[in-house]
Amino acid sequence: MGGAFSVSAETAVEKLNSGTVLPTNLPFSELVVAGDTLYLSGQIGNLPGTLTLAEGGTAGESKQVMENIKTSLEAHGYGMENLVKCTVMLADISEWGDFNTVYAEYFEPGEFPARAAFGANGLAVGAAVEVDCIGVK
Template sequence: MTIERSNPDGLHATPGYHHVTRVQADTMIYLAGQCPLTATGELAEGGLAAQTDQVIENILTALTAAGATPGDVVRTVIYVNSTDRGELAAVWTQLNESSLAPAFKSASTLLGVAQLGFTGQLVEIDVTAAL
């Protein structure tokens, strides 16, 4: 498998992700949107940072189960139940300082949204990986 990441001339500078991720792979892995639910199905308590930690843990568990690592991730979409740019930036920083950080070097989208699937849910992340 090969992953080529680039930022073509003519596009704005990015805070760590790449505009283009080109992948040649035998196997694609698509994770369902990972929510801040514990293994027992309870919503993680403690606010946005705690929920983001739970989502990170869930993604790492799912990637490991699929035989993948954060470095194999080729696309992420991050949904945050907020329109506050400071909260969005805090999630981005937390993700990029976590053990999942290599996943966010590929094509990545960060969105502030009005609502997510579970009452009280503040964050969800979609992940695509390639092997």
């Protein structure tokens, strides 16, 4: 069973790439806006414009991941307050606490998005952490 994905005329879809975090030649959009919903592609702890990971293991990459998310959102006129759900993938789930310490710094106390976290094997370019998010305008 096949077919093309169809979007009604009332639902505009924008596929955006700012080039501020990831190279624009990768086979995915940085941010897709469908109606009032924002879909942010998985972000890793790469140094902006490269696929080189930030130093410092999980803590260093976690800081860079969150900076990359913030930068991607801001490049398109949104902010961390627009996020409603994040999914966190950790190469070593035992480092969940280290990630949480960094993650909490990016939101107002008590104003966290819904979230899931799990251990994953084989994240992009050997990353220790990857985070994707959904938001609203």
